[in-house]
Amino acid sequence: MTLSDFLGALKDNPYFGAGFGLVGVGTALALARKGAQIGMVFFRRHYMITLEVPSRDKSYHWLLSWITKHAKHTQHLSVETSYMQHESGRVRTQFDFHPSPGNHIIWYGRTWIRVERTREKQMVDLHTGTPWESVTFTAFGRNRQIFFNILQEARELALKQEEGRTVMYTAMGAEWRPFGFPRRRRPLSSVVLENGVAERIVEDVKEFISNPKWYTDRGIPYRRGYLLYGPPGCGKSSFITALAGELGYSICLMSLSDRSLSDDRLNHLLSVAPQQSIILLEDVDAAFVSRDLLPTENPMAYQGMGRLTFSGLLNALDGVASSEARIVFMTTNFIERLDPALIRPGRVDLKQYVGYCTHYQLTHMFQRFFPLESAAEGERFAAHSLAAHTELSAAQVQGHFMLYKMDPAGAIDNVAKISK
Numbered sequence: 001m002t003l004s005d006f007l008g009a010l011k012d013n014p015y016f017g018a019g020f021g022l023v024g025v026g027t028a029l030a031l032a033r034k035g036a037q038i039g040m041v042f043f044r045r046h047y048m049i050t051l052e053v054p055s056r057d058k059s060y061h062w063l064l065s066w067i068t069k070h071a072k073h074t075q076h077l078s079v080e081t082s083y084m085q086h087e088s089g090r091v092r093t094q095f096d097f098h099p100s101p102g103n104h105i106i107w108y109g110r111t112w113i114r115v116e117r118t119r120e121k122q123m124v125d126l127h128t129g130t131p132w133e134s135v136t137f138t139a140f141g142r143n144r145q146i147f148f149n150i151l152q153e154a155r156e157l158a159l160k161q162e163e164g165r166t167v168m169y170t171a172m173g174a175e176w177r178p179f180g181f182p183r184r185r186r187p188l189s190s191v192v193l194e195n196g197v198a199e200r201i202v203e204d205v206k207e208f209i210s211n212p213k214w215y216t217d218r219g220i221p222y223r224r225g226y227l228l229y230g231p232p233g234c235g236k237s238s239f240i241t242a243l244a245g246e247l248g249y250s251i252c253l254m255s256l257s258d259r260s261l262s263d264d265r266l267n268h269l270l271s272v273a274p275q276q277s278i279i280l281l282e283d284v285d286a287a288f289v290s291r292d293l294l295p296t297e298n299p300m301a302y303q304g305m306g307r308l309t310f311s312g313l314l315n316a317l318d319g320v321a322s323s324e325a326r327i328v329f330m331t332t333n334f335i336e337r338l339d340p341a342l343i344r345p346g347r348v349d350l351k352q353y354v355g356y357c358t359h360y361q362l363t364h365m366f367q368r369f370f371p372l373e374s375a376a377e378g379e380r381f382a383a384h385s386l387a388a389h390t391e392l393s394a395a396q397v398q399g400h401f402m403l404y405k406m407d408p409a410g411a412i413d414n415v416a417k418i419s420k
């Protein structure tokens, strides 16, 4: 038998040939793989640090902006479109790019950090109805300080974007979510109320905020309620927005006629409202009209879902116990429709009528709009307006001025044309 015959026989023999060789290599490979896995686990456990941030965490959105800023070169983005309608009716949209789900590598603090954004397809956050998401940061080393630094930076970045702005929150499920852009602060002086009215409220709120001790010393819950009432378009909402700006507070806007609002949810929301915010309940008179429909007209109630009851609202207002100053503003166009229980002292501590324009308001609005005109012209405008109309809202006057932007004399001469 020649050597080649021998080799040929070996090759043909299934046992010695392919079989034996493969088993050997296979075992070695499996062992190597196992070893590598164990090594990797060991390595990850001892030489890498990770931080997972779920989308429910407050810092999640800050971190997304931070990642966008640092992962400048990433080619994989997702878009978040915000849409805002200005009070004047102008609509502004803005596209915010965020890193898309997947992996991104960021160079930070002299090391590489892997950022993985994951989105669960099957899991939905029941509170908000959005897909469950998280970002995970992975870095070499053992120094957790790097994550603290990142969180800190992300927070500062977010605060900087909010500087000079008023953040609006709405209730989403069991939590408060910022909605739209933070708006540029509206100066208090741009809302012209009757002489002394704005000052009275501002003084009251500031006094309240600066005196937590007075309340704790007496065992009185540290909260204060305000009610602004009067016809529409006279500045209730605008004033509250401007006040929030003046205080550097955000606004938690809540609609009591939201059908998914139950006693429990309201209670919970009031207790978890962001710090330094004003809780704003608009049109409180409307809340219980639409709710007390027949069960057939209100399917939610019919299905036995919880819903807001009047006593639930009172309890929620009374139960707001927090060490933070809790400020609740309510507005209504019809104070006579409100149950006296809702606006008794302790729930509403200060009531203020915000009504149609007075002589004082008209002169001041004119002067603000046409700063180059003499005070006498302002007086003349006010006198003419009041002679022609008994009920003029500030919104109407503002609309009128817009028609005569460059023509103050025309604004005065045509006061009779101010339309509803």
Ligand SMILES: Nc1ncnc2c1ncn2[C@@H]1O[C@H](COP(=O)(O)OP(=O)(O)O)[C@@H](O)[C@H]1O
Binding pocket: 087, 088, 190, 191, 192, 193, 231, 232, 233, 234, 235, 236, 237, 238, 239, 394, 395, 396, 398
């Ligand atoms: N007192 C006011 N001074 C300046 N502008 C006002 C005043 N009242 C209302 N406006 C303007 O009219 C519009 C509607 O006002 P808004 O605050 O929503 O009224 P309300 O909440 O009382 O119904 C806003 O664009 C606001 O700028």
Ligand SMILES: [Mg+2]
Binding pocket: 236, 237, 238, 282, 331
């Ligand atoms: Mg309003």
